[in-house]
Amino acid sequence: MTDNPDQQNNTRGRLFSHFDNTDPSQHGPKWDELWRQDFHPWDKGSPNPAFIDVLNERQDLFEAPTQGRKRKALVPGCGRGYDVLLLAAHGYDAYGLEISAKALENAKRVEVEEKGKGIYATKGGIERGQVTWLAGNFFKGDFQEDVEGGTFDLIYDYTFLSALPPSMRPAWSKRMTELLAPEGRLVCLEWPTGKPASEGGPPWSLPSKVYKCHLQNPGEELPYDKNGDLKEANIGEQSNSTGLVSVAHFQPKRTFQGTGYDAEGNITDWIGVWKR
Template sequence: MSNPPDQPTDARARLLTHFQTARGTTEHGQKWDDLWKEGFVPWDKGIPNPALVDLLTERQDLFPPSLKASRRKALVPGCGKGYDVLLLSAFGYDAYGLEISSKALEAARQNEKEMDGKGVYETREGVEKGSVTWLSGDFFADDFLKDVKGEGSFDLIYDYTFLSALPPVMRPAWSKRFVELLAPEGRVVCIEFPTYKPASTGGPPWALPPKIYLAHLSRPGVELPYGEDGELLESKLGEPSKIGLQRIEHFQPKRTHQIGYNAEGKVTDWVSVWRHP
């Protein structure tokens, strides 16, 4: 089965144009905030990713219980309207949704009022519902941690479309930050997307085949070699870092958001789960 041809949609063409002049994390964050203020959010699907729902429901063996008296904490950077945050709360995590856009957080708070505890967000049997906290700030700075209970680390950090929203130059900082914020026995969960598009087409969303996650999370903070076409030069990577995360599970989910299927109905997303060495 073939992957879908990467034919730019009107929405993606607008995103490409919108971010052409962005430089650095501050300008990049402002560009996303501008889109939220305009109400142009084509990435919003209105529900948590079904792949995350299934992972939390069917693979609790991947997530060790907290060794502390306090409840486990989860972080969703770039949480948007907060669907995944509400879901993690329903599974017993004290869930934190981090956003650089105040407009996005307004929508997240409204969603919490309307949806929390209902449908897919109903608290799971045998689980005490976790708290929900909305954080305003930059993922790459520490300011938001002042509003986090206890230590500034998390038992679960979730990424779906957050990395694909960042330009490739920010990938070393992204991987380093995940390692810094992950609790000693914690897990990183990535829904890897988009895996099918050529790197040369640019972004956002930027092309993210599984090899990108593997290369960066196993070499946190390291600038990795890329070709002029944007493709990772795997032969020049060198050995993984001793502090890099280890991938403990990697599979294609039974279901995901519609954008994660190709024209023949085959899932193109991957799920990966990571831990400290």
């Protein structure tokens, strides 16, 4: 999003009206329309600095590489694919999944232009991973036919959940548990955490409790109040049998300017890392 308040309001208004009164099952083509209109204010031209730092500085949070086996990473809703290229530079066979054909066209162009440059340069002592672009629906899973084993050692969510209506959160959490490998890690860069739920979306309000409660209770319909706030007190502390477990939850030392900071300059984004 832009830093200018008036432009932010115009952008939110356009996004809201674009999806208003549209059944969630039809949102895929609506996102493709925006890409074809060259309207993608969420695109910052690079990976979020918070994710760059996690990959560079917090390898203790992830499964160690196994000799002779490449780890696989998935970025659902990958857009122009910056995170996919970053993960490949860190040695993952990286898969970028998109429902928008136009977004994937852009991603393939970015790969040609940026591969091996700057932050996308392969890290010392690491064999670069392969990049694969997948056209498909995250919730249907046809794309898994092109992935050996069908699961991933790392899944990264940033702006993907915030693009989904709250009614799709149970399905989102269920699919994440299905796609995560037994020793894998789900990394969620939580945003926007401070937006009131009553403002609607996209992007939809995503306080940390939304990630926590849905990932601990994947597939379950959870209680929300009339304003769209999750009633955490009505859920309890215990995960269901397929729920994920928190590995780490912390605020990054940096993130995108203009979206991840409040008016006083404090970071509002969080990073959550989850495992089976």
